[in-house]
Structure formats: C-alpha cells, structure tokens
Amino acid sequence: MTDLAPFTTLLDLDTGELTRDSDTVVARRLADLTGLFLHETDTDPERLVYRVFPVEVPPTNANLLHSITVLEPGRVGDEYFMTKGHFHAVRDRAEIYLGLSGTGRLVMATEDGRSVVEPMHRGTLNYVSGGWAHRSVNVGDGPLVFLAVYIGDAGYDYATIEREGFPVRVVEGSDGPVVEPNPRYRANAS
Numbered sequence: 031m032t033d034l035a036p037f038t039t040l041l042d043l044d045t046g047e048l049t050r051d052s053d054t055v056v057a058r059r060l061a062d063l064t065g066l067f068l069h070e071t072d073t074d075p076e077r078l079v080y081r082v083f084p085v086e087v088p089p090t091n092a093n094l095l096h097s098i099t100v101l102e103p104g105r106v107g108d109e110y111f112m113t114k115g116h117f118h119a120v121r122d123r124a125e126i127y128l129g130l131s132g133t134g135r136l137v138m139a140t141e142d143g144r145s146v147v148e149p150m151h152r153g154t155l156n157y158v159s160g161g162w163a164h165r166s167v168n169v170g171d172g173p174l175v176f177l178a179v180y181i182g183d184a185g186y187d188y189a190t191i192e193r194e195g196f197p198v199r200v201v202e203g204s205d206g207p208v209v210e211p212n213p214r215y216r217a218n219a220s
C-alpha cells in the first residue's frame with residue numbers, strides 16, 4: 031500500500047477549476063490532433079481543443095486517478111471538437127464521468143466493433159465499462175466540462191484508436207448533432 035495521506039481538492043462545479051495547482055495540465059491543440067477529423071480543413075493549428083487537469087495520485091490499482099477535462103466548443107468541417115479517445119492499456123479497467131457543464135456526447139466502442147453514444151451534461155454520470163474505448167465530443171456552444179475517475183493502473187492505449195478510429199462519428203446536422211457511421215473505421219487496419 032502506498033503511504034498517501036487523505037486529502038481534499040476544491041472544485042468549481044461550473045468552470046471545473048481545481049484549487050490544487052496542477053502543473054501537468056495536458057493541453058491539446060489542433061496540431062496535436064492530426065488525422066482525428068474526417069475532413070481536415072484549413073484551421074489554425076494552434077487552436078486549443080481541450081485541457082486535462084489531473085489530481086496527482088500514484089498510478090496504481092490501489093488508487094483512483096481523477097481529472098477535470100475542459101473541451102472547447104468548435105468544429106473541424108462538420109465534426110465537433112472531441113478528445114483523442116482511448117482504450118485503457120489494462121483493458122478491463124472501468125471509468126466514470128460526471129458532467130459539470132456544457133453539452134456533449136460520450137462515444138464508446140468495443141474491440142469487436144460495438145458502439146454506444148451517451149449524453150453528457152451537468153449531472154450525467156456515465157459509466158464506462160471495462161473494455162470500452164471512450165471519447166467525449168462537445169456538441170454545444172460553450173466548454174464541455176467533466177470529472178473523470180478511473181482505476182490508477184488503467185494506462186492509455188491511444189494507438190488502437192489512431193489506427194482504427196471509432197465505428198461512429200458525431201457531426202452537425204441541420205437539426206443538431208447526428209451520429210453516423212465512420213467511413214474510415216478500420217480502413218487502415220491490416
């Protein structure tokens with residue numbers, strides 16, 4: 031067991047801001063997301079898409095990692111701003127998301143090609159079962175802010191999603207967000 035004293039973090043429930051200073055904020059800009067969007071348009075590569083503010087605990091299976099994600103509103107072509115998305119390196123590790131503000135969709139998929147899309151907004155508590163890759167998508171006009179909690183040794187497998195994509199994508203339709211099959215799903219798979 032790690033010798034970690036209990037502690038409390040203060041969270042602004044509207045903005046997602048944490049009082050605990052985190053110097054390991056992950057900021058992803060369009061330049062970091064090459065290949066993610068189906069129709070890459072001529073958009074500013076420096077444009078900020080999302081930030082992740084982790085609360086630091088040891089990444090072991092005895093601990094619960096947790097972080098706030100702030101995903102900006104925007105689109106590339108008809109596709110809404112989204113996170114890279116990942117499987118957990120330790121596949122069976124589960125995760126929960128608590129929506130704090132904004133409007134989004136949580137896209138989840140299994141390795142055998144099933145997919146589920148769930149709503150995200152203030153008060154949604156999404157359960158991401160083990161074995162399901164997950165990506166959040168901001169379909170609203172303001173930032174999508176949520177808390178994620180997951181088993182500390184889960185790890186990240188980004189490579190599978192980078193290679194295969196998700197089975198579906200979330201695009202802007204004439205009446206709002208639409209989920210449609212991803213024509214590039216597994217197009218690069220060997």
Ligand code: M6P
Nearest residue numbers: 082097098099113114115116178
């Ligand atoms: C959530 C959690 C984090 C993840 C972040 C951004 O906060 O799932 O673990 O890092 O979203 O998603 P990604 O790592 O796929 O870019």
Ligand code: ZN
Nearest residue numbers: 118125164180
């Ligand atoms: Zn995860």
